[in-house]
Amino acid sequence: MSAATVEPIIGRYLNLDLLGRSHRLYIEEAGQGIPLLCLHTAGADTRQWRGLLNDPDVTRDYRVIAFDMPWHGKSSPPAGWETEEYRLTMADYSEMTLSIADALALDQPVVMGCSIGGRIALVLAMQLAARFRAIIGLQSGATIDPYYELTWLHHPDVHGGEASAAYVSGLMAPASPAAERWETLWHYMQSGPGIFKGDLYFYRGADGDIRERLAEIDTGQCPLYLLTGEYDYSVSPQDTQTAAECIPGVKFSVMPKLGHFPMSENPALFLSYLKPVLAEIKALG
Amino acid sequence: MVLPLATLKDRAAGDALLARFGRDFDCSLLVGDGDVDWLIVIRDGEVQRVTKGPHIMPVSDLRLRATSDTWVRFLEAEPPPGYHDLFALRRYRRIQIEGDIRLLSAYLFYLKRLFELLRPMGTPA
Numbered sequence: 001m002s003a004a005t006v007e008p009i010i011g012r013y014l015n016l017d018l019l020g021r022s023h024r025l026y027i028e029e030a031g032q033g034i035p036l037l038c039l040h041t042a043g044a045d046t047r048q049w050r051g052l053l054n055d056p057d058v059t060r061d062y063r064v065i066a067f068d069m070p071w072h073g074k075s076s077p078p079a080g081w082e083t084e085e086y087r088l089t090m091a092d093y094s095e096m097t098l099s100i101a102d103a104l105a106l107d108q109p110v111v112m113g114c115s116i117g118g119r120i121a122l123v124l125a126m127q128l129a130a131r132f133r134a135i136i137g138l139q140s141g142a143t144i145d146p147y148y149e150l151t152w153l154h155h156p157d158v159h160g161g162e163a164s165a166a167y168v169s170g171l172m173a174p175a176s177p178a179a180e181r182w183e184t185l186w187h188y189m190q191s192g193p194g195i196f197k198g199d200l201y202f203y204r205g206a207d208g209d210i211r212e213r214l215a216e217i218d219t220g221q222c223p224l225y226l227l228t229g230e231y232d233y234s235v236s237p238q239d240t241q242t243a244a245e246c247i248p249g250v251k252f253s254v255m256p257k258l259g260h261f262p263m264s265e266n267p268a269l270f271l272s273y274l275k276p277v278l279a280e281i282k283a284l285g
Numbered sequence: 286m287v288l289p290l291a292t293l294k295d296r297a298a299g300d301a302l303l304a305r306f307g308r309d310f311d312c313s314l315l316v317g318d319g320d321v322d323w324l325i326v327i328r329d330g331e332v333q334r335v336t337k338g339p340h341i342m343p344v345s346d347l348r349l350r351a352t353s354d355t356w357v358r359f360l361e362a363e364p365p366p367g368y369h370d371l372f373a374l375r376r377y378r379r380i381q382i383e384g385d386i387r388l389l390s391a392y393l394f395y396l397k398r399l400f401e402l403l404r405p406m407g408t409p410a
Contacts, residue, residue, distance in 0.1 A: 147376040152390030159391065162306070166393035170370025174363055231366045233376040 009053045011074075016103045018070065019092055025100070026074035027067045031059025034133065034282060035109035037101055038066040039117030041139075041261060042088075042203065043164050043196025044187045045073025048114070051267020057275060061282055062110075067100055069093075071195050073187075086198035090208045093120045098128060110281055112136035115235065115260060116203045119210070121224075122243070126213055129222035134281045136225045136274075139232050139260050141239040142211040142246075146204050154194035161189035164196040171260035173231040176269075184264040211246075219249030223284065225277050226250060229258030251277075286321045287353045287360065289403055290335055293325065296402040297332040303402075304330065306394040314396075315343060317350025317381070330395070347384040347396075355379045362405050371397055 007030075014025045028046045030053040038049045046066035053064050068075035071086050097120060101109055110133050113121040118140035125135045148167060152158050165188035172181050188196065202208035217224060224247065228240040237254045244252035255262055255273045262270040289296075297303055307330025314325040322338035324345065351359075351374060358368040367377050374380035382389065389396065 145376070148372065149386065152387060155387070155390075157387055157391070163390045163393065166390075166397065167372065169394070169397065170372045174369050231369060233367055233370075233373045236366075 007050075007054055008059065009050070013074075014067070014100070014103060016099065018096055018099050021078040023070050023078055024076050025067055025070065027065060027100075027104075028053060029063060029065040030054070031061075031063045033061045033063055035101075035104075035106040036062040036064045036278075037097070037106060037109045037111045038064065038263075039097065039111065039113030039120060040066065040069070040072070041115035041117060042199030043072075043168075043191040044184075044264075045069075045075075045190075047073070047187055048184065048261065048264040050264070051271060052263055052274075055267075055271055058271070058278060062278060065104065065106070065109075069096065069199075071192055071198070077192070086192075086194055087201040088116070088199045088203075090120070090123060090202040090210075093202070094123050094127065097124065098131065101131070108133040110134045110136065110278075112138065113140075114138035114263065116199055118226075118235065119203060119208060122210060122214070122217070125217045125219075125222060125224050125247075126210065129218055132222050134223045134225065134284070136227070136277060137240075138227050138262055139229065139235040139240070140226050140243065141235040142214055142243040143209045144204055144234065144239075147233075150197050150200060150204070153197040160193050160196070161191060164188045164191060168234075168260065171232055171234055172265040173229060173257050173259040175257050176259065176265040180267065181265050184261050187264075211243075214243055214246035217247045217250070219247065223281065224250045225281075226252040227255050227262070227273055227277070228252075229255045229260060229262045231257070231259035234260055286318050287356045288316065288318045288323070290316065290318070290323045290325070291337070293335050293399070293403065294332050297399065300398065300402060302398045303395055306392065306398065307331075310392050310395055312347060312388060312392070313343075313345045315340075315345035315348040315350075317348070318356055319353035322350075325399075332399075345384060346388055347382075349380060349382055351380040359400070360404050364404075371400060 009030045045068045049066040071077040118137040121137035165185040310330045312327045316323045324336045326334040
């Protein structure tokens with residue numbers, strides 16, 4: 001047994017109006033310096049960023065902030081949720097990200113998102129580049145090739161948490177540590193009913209297909225970094241490469257031996273790929 | 286034919302993950318390895334019977350078929366990207382998955398584990 005320790009992560013609740021409704025959102029942060037706002041994947045929560053939030057090399061220069069999206073983790077759904085079907089749109093996700101950055105008075109934050117958050121990273125680069133110091137997309141693609149049906153992710157006959165977790169389990173690299181992989185899957189198992197499916201609404205639909213708009217991204221205004229784990233088959237390195245070819249000035253690299261959840265499935269290995277990027281952004285001033 | 290399904294019963298016996306995710310699982314699973322079909326009968330989460338084809342009019346709940354070349358790569362101890370998971374095979378259209386997808390979804394952890402146990406080391410989960 002090892003000695004008990006207390007992590008430096010602080011969790012708080014933020015009450016704010018978001019998308020026209022009152023929300024109570026859970027936010028975690030650690031560190032000081034350049035704000036680094038982190039967006040979790042579909043059907044998950046801020047715990048995916050635990051490695052980053054706990055890394056002293058990162059938190060020495062960066063104030064790392066992660067929020068649970070409404071309906072996720074410890075953020076409640078808005079009042080009246082019981083009569084509606086949750087469906088995330090691309091516009092709502094980017095507006096939410098900006099609203100939270102504003103509510104926390106973050107000055108020129110870096111934003112980093114993974115998977116659906118990686119798609120939103122591209123959207124923010126396209127539409128709101130002036131608001132950010134730099135943008136980092138993990139597992140970012142402009143569209144997705146649907147390879148499974150969503151029906152069974154939310155159905156009375158199937159445990160949605162276990163099904164969602166099993167559907168995404170293979171997206172991680174086989175060599176990622178078992179404890180971190182199963183931690184990542186536990187987050188999926190805890191997801192609210194229909195939430196993973198609802199997150200994919202824009203991501204898999206026409207609403208979220210931004211292939212034709214990538215050329216609008218001006219990396220001269222805001223540096224854009226794309227990192228993709230080699231074992232991801234939802235957004236494969238080739239998918240990110242295809243997007244990167246449409247974005248002049250983007251910096252794209254493949255992360256060997258990682259998959260779709262780099263920050264959560266193998267935090268230590270992910271940080272070895274991320275730290276040079278963070279150092280480069282810091283050096284930009 | 287490359288899948289070591291003749292040894293599946295032994296590989297599956299006592300596996301903690303199959304026990305954890307196989308509660309109340311009943312399934313007749315047909316696995317295609319190139320031209321060879323295998324029929325795997327699972328009752329209450331236990332692999333009861335594995336039979337090599339040819340079969341005459343087999344009854345199955347689920348059918349998973351891939352070429353032997355695909356299975357060879359899937360079986361590598363550290364398989365290459367795109368060959369490391371049943372859904373990775375699906376993504377790249379290397380496997381046919383047919384039948385009761387409700388059952389597949391409810392017991393996907395079990396089914397993925399069953400195939401991982403065919404690898405030399407039986408891991409990762």
